[in-house]
């Protein structure tokens with residue numbers, strides 16, 4: 001554990017001082033205390049990762065110190081330093097939750113070995129705690145709202161996939177359609193719900209780092225591998241691993257993942273030993289994987305492995321009947337969160353919501369509502385509480401533009417069509433984060449055709 005802090009509790013000050021110097025030389029931050037009282041006061045302030053505790057102390061004895069430590073939320077590892085023949089007290093200390101013990105006088109090398117071992121275990125425990133915290137967070141937010149036929153069929157599929165909790169799942173859908181939420185719903189409705197739901201965004205790490213995050217590594221596997229690292233796959237034992245944006249995973253990592261899917265076994269980097277993990281893979285992507293396969297950016301065999309059970313989340317513009325319910329849901333939650341009184345959208349706002357193309361899907365709707373709740377003082381969300389981009393440069397959407405037939409009548413048709421084409425292309429590019437292939441795909445045209453239109457409309461700057 002990098003920069004670990006150690007507290008030495010011993011009334012033999014010569015011993016603790018020399019230990020302190022030795023451990024500091026190894027890069028640890030080290031404090032000392034010569035009594036139980038001093039130790040407890042220091043633990044509150046310096047929050048050590050590990051305590052080296054002598055049992056025979058003046059005042060409060062070691063066992064009492066240990067009992068007190070175990071009541072703290074920041075729970076450091078504890079190694080007992082004990083005199084030969086103190087077996088009874090040592091057993092008592094282990095029962096009280098000491099992680100290890102060493103008999104005095106000891107070899108420094110042996111003590112250091114125990115320290116590293118205890119710190120490794122401590123680190124793993126903290127990682128599990130973090131996962132549990134994430135799990136609680138997810139459960140709180142795993143509310144999926146929708147009443148359209150499309151969403152009813154998604155809910156049905158979630159139930160079925162939760163039951164079939166050994167098969168891997170592939171969730172497809174544009175960005176912001178709720179793939180994260182669906183993945184966590186599948187996990188929490190399944191038999192695996194008491195075990196971790198581990199989320200990894202494949203774009204969050206460079207290629208080599210993603211592998212070490214997923215599979216872990218042994219000490220010395222590469223230059224920076226100073227200590228063993230348990231991979232996220234192992235942390236997900238019994239639970240589900242959510243691989244978000246799997247379409248972006250490098251080919252080498254895809255090969256390793258495929259091996260894991262086939263054998264349920266993998267090796268930590270730098271280790272020859274197979275590790276077995278029972279974890280279900282739930283993968284998601286907003287990419288067209290079939291196209292990625294044709295472009296040789298995604299392995300066919302991995303696709304077929306994952307695609308056994310797939311679920312497609314339709315874009316919000318294809319399930320507009322969900323919009324009123326979602327608006328109501330987000331308005332309620334943001335008003336509550338910000339301590340504001342209940343709000344409703346004006347009729348004009350709701351009309352606009354129903355006609356707007358929502359290329360950023362539910363995420364965009366959620367953000368628009370959050371902003372409107374912040375900016376509105378009254379009980380009604382009005383057009384002026386919405387972002388300018390939603391209204392278009394003329395303050396109107398394309399649909400409004402078409403509705404105003406008198407305006408269209410007075411304009412040359414090419415100009416009107418170019419305006420519409422421009423807006424659709426700009427929206428698609430915005431939704432795809434500037435990615436032309438994916439924008440072209442969403443517009444139902446080839447990349448080449450998009451390029452030609454960008455040139456013609458002078459949009460490609």
Ligand SMILES: Nc1ncnc2c1ncn2[C@@H]1O[C@H](COP(=O)(O)OP(=O)(O)OP(=O)(O)O)[C@@H](O)[C@H]1O
Nearest residue numbers: 143144145174175176177178179180181286362363
């Ligand atoms: N059906 C829904 N009901 C309630 N909230 C939803 C729904 N769908 C999406 N959301 C909300 O929209 C936001 C985006 O959802 P999520 O992150 O699950 O989308 P995603 O498809 O995984 O996006 P990306 O591909 O960008 O990762 C989140 O805040 C989520 O809570």
